[in-house]
Amino acid sequence: MNTPAIEVRGLHKSYGTHVVLDGIDLSVASGTVTALLGPNGAGKTTTVHVLATLLRPDAGTALVNGCDVLRDPDGVRAAIGLTGQFSAVDTLLTGEENLLLMARLRHLGSKRSKSRTVELLEEFDLVDAARTPLATYSGGMRRRLDLAMTLVSTPSVIFLDEPTTGLDPRSRHTMWSIVRRLVAEGSTVLLTTQNLEEADQLAGRIAVLDGGRIVAEGTPDELKRLVPGGHVRLRFATVVELEAASRLLVDSARDDAALALTVPSIGGVGALRRVLDRLDEGGLEVDDLTIHTPDLDDVFFALTSKKAEPGRVDAKGMIS
Template sequence: MTTTAIDVRGLRKSYGAKLVLDDVDLAVSAGTVTALLGPNGAGKTTTVHILSTLLRPDGGTAAVNGCDVVRDPDGVRAVIGLTGQFSAVDKLLTGEENLLLMARLRHLGAKRSKTRVAELLEQFDLVEAARKPLATYSGGMQRRLDLAMTLVATPSVIFLDEPTTGLDPRSRHTMWDIVRGLVADGTTVLLTTQNLAEADELADRIAVLDGGRIVAEGTPDELKRLVPGGHIRLRFADAAALDAASRVLDESARDDAGLALTVPSHGGVRALRTALDRLDAAALEVDDLSIHTPDLDDVFFALTGRLDAKGTES
């Protein structure tokens, strides 16, 4: 039986006359990753701040592991970890000192603190840099340390607010591997990101937030199927084969220069099999084929009407 780790119903939040969250519903199953996508100002960070008890909602309810964010904020804080858009590390301390400070703040006790810090330094590949000043750390190392600090008290729910912003591709993939490992161990992750490849890589489900409302929700594949434009491209050896295939697949579009046909498709196996069976029945050979499906960029454009890949949310 699936347990709901995050349960949001009718959530509302305004700043003065500006309505930021407008009746938002969201459910995140335990041990999964849900990505919250949306353009700048859509309300992603506001949602995370409410769920992590940093902001009070104006209406609706929100619970994390059964603890209401308004009535039981201490219960929420006891089970969550939060990694914000910018690293919250103290650059005057070493990596080890940052982790020990967080352990003390979490009241782990001297013995447990030392053990837990050693575990995290090993897990995040920071052993060699543990006693070096943060001025020597790369951006990726600082981000890994920031996430390690979030995990000092082994939270069961983690909020990651744009966790890989500004990282190089290698560091980004390292962070993705760490997140996958956490989820494999049963941790629940709510991820906000404008990196659509990141959402596609990590998320079990995606919720698209625009104008303060959830405008679509589902698995990455389900969302891609909402957007038209998927097709099968079939290339033929010569113009005669192209002409014959065009008559068989009369719903296709021709590319005479490329000796190819484009057949509308949602990317499923059935559509591909149907097209190939019809060509086989006509004794027509396909020289090459490729399947094209909409990606999350297409979903983002279609559902939000705009794509802003830079900047931070206010």
Template sequence: MTTSAIEVHGLRKSYGDKVVLDGVDLTVAAGTVTALLGPNGAGKTTTVHILSTLVQPDGGTAYVNGCDVARDPGGVRAGIGLTGQFSAVDGLLTGEENLLLMARLRHLGADRAKARVAELLEEFDLVEAARKPLATYSGGMRRRLDLAMTLVATPSVIFLDEPTTGLDPRSRHTMWDIVRGLVAEGTTVLLTTQYLDEADELADRIAVLDGGRIVADGTPDELKRLVPGGHIRLRFADAAALDAASRLLDETARDESGLALTVPTDGGVGALRTVLGRLDAANLEVDDLSIHTPDLDDVFFALTGRVDTKETAS
């Protein structure tokens, strides 16, 4: 039976007259990645700050690893790690010194701290830069160090708030691999991101936050099926086969020059099986077939009324 690492019910938060969260419900299964998407001002970072005990909610309940964030903040903090939008590293220290400082703050003890720091430097490919000043670190190296500091005490739940903002493509993919490795070892990740492709790559489930509420929650494929635009494109050998298929299939769009038909579909296997079954029954051969489904940009626009792939979490 799948257990929940995070349970949120009716979460509310306001700042003066500004309602930021208006009854948020969210469940994150243990050992999975959930991405929290939403336009600027949707309340993503506020949600993360409440769950990591940095901000008190005005109403509702939230549990992390079974601990109430309002009544047992110490229990929550004991099992979580948080990587914010900006690297929380000390620029006056080396990478190794930053990690040792965090290990001491986590009360690991001298021997365990030294061993854990060595493990993390190796895991995050920072061994050669370990004793160099942070002024020599690239943005990607700083983010890797920041995440390594979060993992000093091996938390079971990690909150990643915009972890790859400003990184080059290679550094982003390195961070993705690190996150996948953590989840493979059983860590639970709640991720906010401004990159829809990042959510598509990493998330087992995506929750779309808009106007202080969760407006959709599901797997990436489930969310893509919520919006129109999916279709099957069929290309035929000649005009006669194109004509016959056009008469056979409903609501198709013809491409005369390309000898192709576009058939609307929800993207499911059943719809594809139905189309191919009808063509096969009529002895119509298809030269080429491709399936097109809406992407997360389409989902984001449909659910929030805007395209905002470069928004800042809030």
């Protein structure tokens, strides 16, 4: 079994009486993207800062690339790259100079620093702007440069703390493409975000934080199935078929004007097949059907409300 790139157990962090992290457990497999999703103050950035050795936890253990953040912080720092919420670029330097500076700080040596800078400028489409002042850079260009600086030493584990905040849709999609490419090349990414589409697009697994605790964890589809509201909408050609289907599917809601039935569903192929099998047994054909499953917006509001409690799942696998 492969060793996880990140392994966290019982992580606690408080400032006085204010508890920021309240027993976080998290495991991130190598070569994957895991997203930490949650509202402001949930503990996302604090978790990243502990893992990046910028903060000491009060209790618990955290391993990054097999190195303990307390016992071997140098080993952790050698393995990671961190892109924070705000671009950490020097506006008095050009893009090329920023990369060269970071390469020298990473002790790459003069020759390797120059070659690595050229590689990153090409990879992040910054060649034309390499020797221009950062005052001429757009927000998306600065963000790309910031990420390029993070990757100077080719880290195996990358922390991205809300990397697309404030970016326009085109720049955001460019950053997503870069993240996908990094993971395809073997990097591990821990992403914090409040952008629900971003988590859905990039993450293989999502951990939802609220009040310093992980209140749910799973793939995007698994989390969506926790939230009630999924349904199948069936439309029929005639009123007669609608009435017959309504008698077969007793839990459905009728829409006579649209000749449609709405059938509650927890999602999945099996649930849809059972509905269609019932209709086949009754000799009924569906004119059209649509499937609605809750999205991450629904998950976010259901799991980060003040009433949400970890582990509160009913018999159908839904949040109660």
